[in-house]
Amino acid sequence: MAHLTPVVMTDPNTVGGLIGGALIGFAAVLLLALNGRIAGVSGILGGLITATARSERFWRLAFIFGLIAGAGLYILARGSLSLELQASKPMLLVAGLLVGVGTRLGSGCTSGHGVCGLARRSPRSLLATMIFMATAALTVFLTRHVF
């Protein structure tokens, strides 16, 4: 099942990684300082499903449109964006379902637990981050090196 798409090897993006990471951290700081919210993307998205108040929906939608618009602006400014999908369509479907169920059940994803939760010194987030990093690495090991 592996290698339906070519395996892409990437070399470290040191400067981009640090600057990009700082920008993500800055965004998280702004959302907490201005709106009093945690910049956890799965939580912001999930709130659209369960939120009842209209004002709750609007800021969530605005953030998500901002995410898409930001990537769109980057494509316009730089001419392109490397986006190399690593899985077949059926696999992307399964992966999307797992990410949706898992982030809802586990109350967060890489941004919510990894960036914001750790900054809040939350033991739940530290544990969640260690677990999803471990199962993700194990999944990649199995799909790339075993099957």
Added chain:
Amino acid sequence: MAQIAAAFAIGIIFAFGLAVSEMINPARVIGFLDVTGYWDPTLLLVMAGALTVTLPIFPLILHRSKPFLAAQFSLPRKTQVDLPLLLGAAIFGAGWGLAGFCPGPALAALASRAPGVILFVIAMLLGQWLASRFETRSS
């Protein structure tokens, strides 16, 4: 209104961060997760860059009585480690490893209009909805 404008602008900054660090590219994320292969440490640098900003500044913000534009802070209420947390994190990790996409990069990557990205996001929404159904039934 101010909060909605702020959320939109913050979404743009967040997406720039994902694009500049190339975390929006699943190949790079899987390169990080492939610890026994040709390992790419970039994701670790992104986490370090983000935490360098959030670790010292979050406590300063939370020390205030309220945020600048809202009446109060809305923070996660759960503090106990429970089974849903552990199980959910494990399931999320499996999906993340299969696709190389977590929610932020997947939503931002919709800008590419690639069919695979759209498919992933629809499946992710469906997964969140299914899990939320289970929550209301069990509580």
